[in-house]
Amino acid sequence: MAYEQGELFAExxxxxxxxxEFYLERYKDMMLFIADFEGNEADMAQVAIDGESARRLSVDDLHADKTANAVILNEKQKWMYERYRVYTFMIFRAYNLIRDPDVKEVIRVRFIQGHSRKETILFTRRGTAASTVDRYIEKGIKMVANSLxxxxxxxxxxxxx
Incomplete structure (x- = not known):
């Protein structure tokens, strides 16, 4: 981020x-993880202790302390949950700042709802060319990036x- 003297809005x-674009592509996955974590945190911790997911955190481990690894795994999941909450909140705020309704609609379908490019083209109004949808996506990503x-x-x- 580089501000020039007298510049109010940095590009x-x-x-x-x-x-x-990387984070927009993962927005839907982050939201699914957040919902799953909030609904199943206790179960996830118990599965980590009882299951094999905490057996070894690394392929280099010759032996494993399953209980300690389960705690580490649970802490990692909590850390990811907190990060994802911050990232998705900021991304959604930036999305809401898009003023062009056509661009906003395309970004909503493509990234917020998590549809593919092809599905996004199909969901837009009739007569909207694929190249126009691509321009809206590109423009929307830039608008979100500027806000972020x-x-x-x-x-x-x-x-x-």
């Missing part, structure tokens, strides 16, 4: 636009690294 860089830039989303992402 997202190509890297930030690419990152935005101003919200400090990319600074939040850097915190995890």
């Amino acid at each position: 997202a860089s190509d890297k930030e636009i690419s990152e935005t 830039n101003q919200m400090g989303f990319f600074d939040e992402i850097l915190k995890r690294n």
Whole structure:
């Protein structure tokens, strides 16, 4: 993010636009994980203890402390849940800032609802060409990236690294 003197709204860089597309592509998956975690947190912890998922956290482990690994696995799931909540909240806020109704509709169908490009083209109004839908997607990603830039989303992402 680079602000110039006198500049009120910074444009997202190509890297930030690419990152935005990456997170938009995963938005639906993050929302599904959040819902699953909220509804099944206790069961997930118990399965980690009882099941084989905590047997070894790494293929390099020669032996495993199953209970300790289950705790680590559960903490990782909690950490992912918290990160996903922050990311999805910021992405949805940026999506809501799209002012063009056609672009907003295409972004909603494609990323918020999680449909494929082909399905998005089919869900748009009759007579809308595939190339127009592609332009709306590109324009929408850039609009979301600019909003995320101003919200400090990319600074939040850097915190995890």
